Amino acid sequence: MKVVTAFAVLAVAWSAPATAQELEGKLKKKLEEPFLTKAPWITDYDKAREEASKSGKAIFAYFTRSYQP
Amino acid sequence: MKDAKYDDLLTQKGGRGFPYLVFLDAEGNLAGKHNLERTVEGFTATGALVRALADAKKKGAAAEEFVLKAELALVDAAGIRKNPKPEGATPEQVKRLDVALANAEVMEDIEGLRGQRDPSAGVTLGKKYAEWKTAGKVPTWPYSSQTFWMLLMDFAAADKNAALFEEGLNALRPKFEKLRGGPEWIQKKEEILKKLKEEGKQ
Numbered sequence: 001m002k003v004v005t006a007f008a009v010l011a012v013a014w015s016a017p018a019t020a021q022e023l024e025g026k027l028k029k030k031l032e033e034p035f036l037t038k039a040p041w042i043t044d045y046d047k048a049r050e051e052a053s054k055s056g057k058a059i060f061a062y063f064t065r066s067y068q069p
Numbered sequence: 070m071k072d073a074k075y076d077d078l079l080t081q082k083g084g085r086g087f088p089y090l091v092f093l094d095a096e097g098n099l100a101g102k103h104n105l106e107r108t109v110e111g112f113t114a115t116g117a118l119v120r121a122l123a124d125a126k127k128k129g130a131a132a133e134e135f136v137l138k139a140e141l142a143l144v145d146a147a148g149i150r151k152n153p154k155p156e157g158a159t160p161e162q163v164k165r166l167d168v169a170l171a172n173a174e175v176m177e178d179i180e181g182l183r184g185q186r187d188p189s190a191g192v193t194l195g196k197k198y199a200e201w202k203t204a205g206k207v208p209t210w211p212y213s214s215q216t217f218w219m220l221l222m223d224f225a226a227a228d229k230n231a232a233l234f235e236e237g238l239n240a241l242r243p244k245f246e247k248l249r250g251g252p253e254w255i256q257k258k259e260e261i262l263k264k265l266k267e268e269g270k271q
Contacts, residue, residue, distance in 0.1 A: 045074075045075050045078065045097075049093075049095055049096065049097055052093075052094070052095035053095040053096075056095075057095075058092050058093065058094060058095075058100055058116070058119055058120075059092065059093040059094070059095070059097075060090070060091075060092055060112065060116070061082070061090070061091050061092070061093055062088065062089075062090050063078075063079045063082075063084055063087060063088060063089040063090070063091075064087050064088040064089075065087050
């Protein structure tokens, strides 16, 4: 099964200034994890659909938060 | 996502929490939910189901299409209960649908437990799962299976049924041994099991 990998990180608490920096740090750390760096994840939903349309592949979408698995 | 353009994408695609892993087609339509292990093998298996579903649709194989939709959680428990034996389904397909129903019903039970304040609710479900087990109805998705065995163990402890408790513990042990905090959890359950055995009801 060939897929386009789409990665969505929703940091919903970013509106709270006191924790924004901490969340950004967690997001940065997460984006450095091997399972994310070893695959060409696309973080732009429109681009993922465009790529899937061009290649005939399905999209494998991963919804997460900066502090979730 | 880089901006707030798709802030509600999770709920649009049927997600209720994180992490949420799904397959989408090029138009963004939900093609299947991932409910197997979060491993390469698990993702590959779900991907194969998504491909099989597309093939079944092309061939007009309605029974197989329905079974695959159930296996990919595109049909919920209520939907499966309405059509437990699709027209033209083989015994093997009906059997797969039974397993899919067990998985979907546990997920439905989990939803029902959200916000539940009655501590006996889990034990009541555990009793139902003990009956399922006797009837050979056992879920297979990791999350459904884990919930099934944990609540069954809660019931077994309340019912002072050491043998049933031990069966649940043995079912969960391989997975929990590898989890953070899992060995401690196992140790606590071993202590409960010891007490149940001492109390003598096997």
